[in-house]
Amino acid sequence: MQRFSLYQRLLSWLDRSVLRQLRSDNVRTATQLAIPFWIASIATGLIAYLYEKGFSWAEDVCREWLAGVPAMAFLITPVAFLLAWGLVYYLAPGARGSGIPQVMAALDLANPGHDHKVGYLVGIKVAVVKIISSILLLLGGGIIGREGPTIQIGASVFRWIAHWQPKNWPQLSRKVVLVTGGAAGLAAAFNTPLGGIVFVVEELTRTHITHFRTPVFTAVIIAGMTAQAFLGPYLYLGYPPVSPTGISFLGIASVTAACAGLAGAVFAKLLDKINSYRKRWSSTSGQVGWVFTCGLLFAGLIFLFGLDAMGTGKPLINRLLFNPFSHVAWYIFPVRLAGMVLSYSSGAAGGVFATSLSAGAILGKLLAGWLHVAPAHTTMVILVAMVSFLTGVARSPFTATILVVEMTDRNMVIFPLLVGALVAQLVATLVDSRSLYERSKSTFFAEALQQPGAPAPV
Template sequence: MPESEITSRYARALAWLDQHLLRQLYTEQVRRLILRSFPFWVASLLTGLMAVGYEKVFSWAEQVSFTWLQQLPPLAFVLTPLAFVGSWALVHFLAPASRGSGIPQVMAGIDLSSPAHYRRTGYLLGLRVAAVKIVSSVVLLLGGGVIGREGPTIQVAAAIFRAINKLQPAGWPRLSRQIALVTGGAAGLAAAFNTPLGGIVFVVEELTQIHLSRFRMAVFTAVIIAGLTAQQFLGSYLYLGYPRVTSPGGWFQVLAMMAAALCGLGGALFAKVLLGLSRYRKRFTTLPQRAGWVVCCGLVLACLAYAIGPAAVGTGKPLINTLLFQNNGHTPAYLFPARFVGMALSYSSGGAGGVFATSLSAGALLGDGLAQLFNIAVADRNLIILVSMVGFLTGVVRSPFTAAILVLEMTDRHSAIFQLLLGALLAQAVAALIDPHSLYEHLKHEFAREALDAPAPSRPTRTVPEVAADVEDAA
């Protein structure tokens, strides 16, 4: 359906709502506020539906990869490189900005939301990019990719909010384009993890430097609507359930903080590895060279998958659940380095896929390994595992409060909140010694330059609300 026809239908529906309901029930000030917020409510509803569908497809793809790897392990040497090439080809030929996590693209889009550059955000956050993002990540996961869906969900959510905000007809109130992308990012994270507070903190800490007063109502309502929509289909669930957490005093608390710091160091080193591989990939300039790199990444991961089995592939969420609820105390030490390599290969192949969930699983494995090293009883390991998850994620994304609040909401373990927060701050301090900037900060600048260098889209005549949005974005 042409965009003009979609806009026309949306405008007619909005006009009907205004004439038959809003003008009859509300004052002019409240009416304008509702009309201004209505696109965000629609986008939040669509984001929740998208997050549910994406989660279902992603879970199916992960289960399929486990099944074929268990039944016929040698298939890894065919299916894994094939999936890597398929995922990369979709990105390379259809939407280059759909590669990787998606969060740096949202950050770059927010930075480019000024009147001079806003039209460039379509390169990063167009609906075509969103569609390729989903398909590419699912293809990669079917072949055993070590990726997550949370970063991609955030990018797709921002694309939805951008598209809906553009539909606001001429003469109607419109919110800032920048706030639209910020709100989309918050709604995406909240719907992906079922963590509304995490979505709000993520916006404040990672996505924007705008003062909270400018977007608090939009973010709060978007998080609530997207989260409730997801819960209608998935139920009121916790991402990781209710693990039993004990907190012995004294030296145990010191050990837990040591684990957080070491995991923060591990996360920072992982980010440096990803950046190094990204720079290395740039030396491949021809299509055969790039395809060869992707095939090599797939073959190395195939070797790991064949040797280790399903534990070496996928999001890592089943591993976290095993460590928290069915820990036998003998998790193999090689799992952490194997998944570390798998994460790096999957991300660096050029396909779509995030590092949020995989970073949490890497932290869980590293924390359990440290607990084994110090002979901590299995019954007391969960606190160290949770703190380590926070530490590793903080080392990668450099958002300590977001990491702590996410793990808190995923497990509902409020008794551990102080350890989680302190562990996050220690991990942040240690990670800053490796690199003062996060992985996302580095990649954000790369995507911003890429968007500015891309062919400029045609510039149609601007409408009154677009001029008003330009004024607000420039403020």
């Protein structure tokens, strides 16, 4: 209890010195409900900033190592994979993978009967392991993103803050805490407040937002502003040059979307199948062998195909978006998909949100060449493919669209992107009626139910 006294003393001081001076009981109650959200939002924004810096450092260090001596991948990558997996396996199994399915499963468990089991999926220990494991995996060149993990981290921070507020204060809804934390995490990670709000509506709650509206709006604003205070008012993907398109472009957009949505859905289904197959290796020695093999195979990809076969893919996206005459070899697309599978199925922490955008960007560039699209419209094709591939994986067409629009500050492209996202959603549904996140959620939900649980979110 002593280690949490500073936070509790702060709230007690506010209660004595400030809140009791408020004459209206309603105003006092509303303020008591808001203060934990404000503190949690600021903390989430700060952690997202530090996490981004750690991610960038790990990717830069790995690139520096392997650019000089590519053969080092055969040593660095398997070791990094094993360390990242071992941290999760022994300390916090609920930290593996993306983080979005865990928050979805935690929402289903957030009721008086099962709330004590939520700590397996969302908690401070889970968040710390998530951060360290994903950075270790990226040091080995892993093709992972930090956006899904930041959603789980945000939910963990919000749950921890809510748990340690004074018991005589109005208690926050369990579901509101998790939903708001997830939205704040996404907003801070991508600097996309609208994307965080739409993500809550489309992916986390799948219900009317009435009960979550004010907390979500407040949290994404505060978390986003906190991240901006350190990173500046940045755009995740800058200002890519986009030329106006007419109605005729919708045909190209639809073909691009159908191909990218199909690719995303097939990739997600393949990833789910491989994760299911991995369960056959249930012993610790079997798990070690699986992870080492994943790392060794991935090292081979890096050695054979170079630095484009590793990392988050953000440098690759920027290169394709800002230079319509840039070139990418066709084989980089299947190579990065294979790398995503190997990285994700290693059992360490790391998401597929941002890496799906990079896969879509590569496919969009290839399709633009195959369809003989004019250089002026190549960027638009790439953006449509990014949205569509992510839609095929996550089945969140509006979230994918709003994220890309906010990341590029190109409102003029929203209608072609929406068309592409809806086409991709239709095609992806024909491949599999459930998204990767929905299937993973079922696994994490079942695992959490088997845990004894703990009353405190640690």
